[in-house]
Amino acid sequence: MKVIVAVKRVVDFNVKVRPKTDGSDVELANAKMSMNPFDEIAVEEAVRLKEAGKVTEIVAVSMGVKACEETLRTALAMGADRAVHVETDAVLEPLAVAKLLKAVAEKEQPQLLILGKQAIDDDANQVGQMTAALLGWAQGTFASKVGLSSENVQVMREVDGGLETVTLNLPAVVTTDLRLNEPRFVKLPNIMAAKKKPLDKLTTADLGVDVTPRLTLVNVAEPAKRQAGVKVANVAELVAKLKSEAKVL
Amino acid sequence: MTILVIAEHDNKELKSGTLHTVTAAQKIGGDIHVLVAGNNCGAVAEAAAKLAGVSVVKVAEGAALEHGLAENIAPLVVKLAAGYSHVLAPATTYGKNLLPRVAALLDVMQISEISAVEAADTFVRPIYAGNVLATVKSNDPIKVITVRTTAFDAVGPGGSADIEKVDGGADAGLSRFDGAELTVSDRPELASARIVVSGGRALGSAEQFQAVIEPLADKLGAAVGASRAAVDAGYAPNDYQVGQTGKVVAPQLYVAVGISGAIQHLAGMKDSKVIVAINKDEEAPIFQVADYGLVGDLFSVVPELIQALGD
Ligand SMILES: Cc1cc2nc3c(=O)[nH]c(=O)nc-3n(C[C@H](O)[C@H](O)[C@H](O)COP(=O)(O)OP(=O)(O)OC[C@H]3O[C@@H](n4cnc5c(N)ncnc54)[C@H](O)[C@@H]3O)c2cc1C
Ligand SMILES: Nc1ncnc2c1ncn2[C@@H]1O[C@H](COP(=O)(O)O)[C@@H](O)[C@H]1O
DSSP, rough: EEEEOOOOOOTTTTOOBBTTTTTSOOOOTTOOOOHHHHHHHHHHHHHHHHHHHOOSSEEEEEEHHHHHHHHHHHHHHOSSSSEEEEOOOOOOHHHHHHHHHHHHHHHOOEEEEESSSOOTTTOOOOHHHHHHHHHEEEEEEEEEEEEEEEEEEEEEETTEEEOOOEEEESSSEEEEEEOOOOOOOOOOEEEEETSOOOOEEEEEEEEETOOOOOOOEEEEEEOOOOOOEEEESSSHHHHHHHTSOOOOO | OEEEEEBBBBBBBBOOHHHHHHHHHHHOOSSSEEEEEESSOOOHHHHHHHHHHHEEEEEEOOGGTTOOOHHHHHHHHHHHHHSSSSEEESSSSSHHHHHHHHHTTTEEEEEEEEEEETTTTEEEEETTTTTTTEEEOOOOOSSEEEOOGGSSSSOOEEEEEEOEEEEEOOOOOEEEEEEEEEEOOOOOOGOOOOOEEEGGGOOOSHHHHHHHHHHHHHTTTEEEEEEEHHHTTTSOOGGBBTTSSSSSOOEEEEEEESSSHHHHHHHHTTSSEEEEEEEETTOOOOGTSSSEEEESSSHHHHHHHHHHTTT
16 A cells, blocks of 8 residues: 655744744744644554554655755655655645645555644644545544555544544545654664656646635734743742732632 | 634533633624534533524434534534534634634635634634734634633523524444443543642652542542643543643642643643642742742651641
8 A cells, every 4th residue: 555645844843933024924044944743643553554564665755956866765764665756936825735645646646644733833734634535535624543455444533532442444535643652763774765767857837736825925923022020939929919909709 | 703612512511611612602793503513412402502692503413423423413503604603612612623624625724722812713722732812913804713611701591592403414424433441430530620739750659649649639629630741641631731732721729739830731730710739849940920839748748738728
């Protein structure tokens, strides 16, 4: 069975992002970039499925600027077999990414598509659901457990009230939540080996997808800062302040 | 303009997220309709009909709609959407699962988790773990939007909407609901509680989490939350996670116990009215957002606090 994993290059989760002074966009010059953490979980899951003998080939896909190659090399070092880079300098909204991913899936004919539930830059939480919709496939979002057979995939989902389990016909889309697995550290020999694995290039035109944005970014701003608080000396002072000053008790 | 709000419910009760979403719809302005898609969910439709500002409730019933499967509900919403300027759902796991599927089928770019309405086509939404607020204008014919529930008040009662039945459509035959393990608790719901007590990695075990955090929550009548580290370590269930990739809360009082204050955690609680932090490290970043910080060992501070709160 073939699996596609979608990996996005995003600003590292440790970076505190700020708006540019003119408020036109966020300041990302020289910021450390990494694979979206949820996508590491997606790659890890695919690799585990391959190690368990359920998957034969893993194709990692990324859309965006030239530097996405690094993200794809990381996926290859983790255990993906091949990579596809849809290279573009255009600003890609989730809908455009979903259309590109659909086009790649139609070429590659995988049985399973694994994505992160959310990219930690745009915090959109959309691409997996949109791709499933465009392909007419089932979706198992926010997965904390995945059980794959040749006919279907059972997904345990993290929902607001707890956990829920669904069974999806294949082909299907799964998006990862934090508890699905703990991604492995890549070892140096694997990084070296990944350099030799195939990385194919496509353009948005090759895939026939119009990626024109539908949203206009009017501006970005920093949220209101909280007033600096105080340190209290002990529990008695805390309770007194909560009662008389904050009036929340 | 007519706005369609997708109700979240369990076939018996309307979930509170819907009430906040209706308020967001009021801010946009126009007629407000609510869709209740489910099975034997008449009571939910009646509850929705009583919400202030709602003029029509559409009810679609059928076995395929019982468990909220997006594969079955999305086509129904898409069929109805032609008559609406906006389609809104709460940014809960229910709305986040369903609405992008609707948006893609409509060939529309969804606007996720709005925190303010600037105009009928312009909205504010947090990005980068809430470190930045983006104002975006949609150029799509139908605006498909999920709503950050803590950013809008719950709408009150006072409506008397008409209830109309609509065809629920067929089962898409793509997916099946097997079951759910929902956390049972007598405490208030985390997303809408007036007070939240959250525990972090410092609790050290599920037993200690229960022994320390829960009595304080019970004393305060609070909901219980947790950091990702506490959930990952199995001290608390997944649905307790507060943060960028968990639940967003904005209670009157948030008590962070043994939580360092990573940006991903702050993203989920920094709009709380009053924040209390208990941490033994006086440099912990959580103190930068706390109104009242208490430096100390939680294992002695929390029991003392419970005592001091009296009966
Ligand atoms: C993609 C991604 C998404 C994430 N999403 C979220 C999210 O939604 N929510 C979230 O919370 N995190 C999230 N995180 C994780 C986040 O980055 C932090 O790792 C996490 O919040 C840390 O949890 P913590 O504060 O409990 O643990 P730690 O950072 O380990 O802090 C423990 C604190 O307890 C204090 N302490 C220790 N012992 C005691 C004691 N006896 N008494 C008092 N204080 C004590 C320490 O001083 C320390 O400050 C995410 C991370 C990533 C990469
Ligand atoms: N440019 C991209 N290239 C590859 N995958 C992407 C891209 N953007 C989003 N994704 C995938 O879609 C998931 C959800 O992203 P989002 O809907 O933007 O929050 C991510 O975790 C990735 O798996």
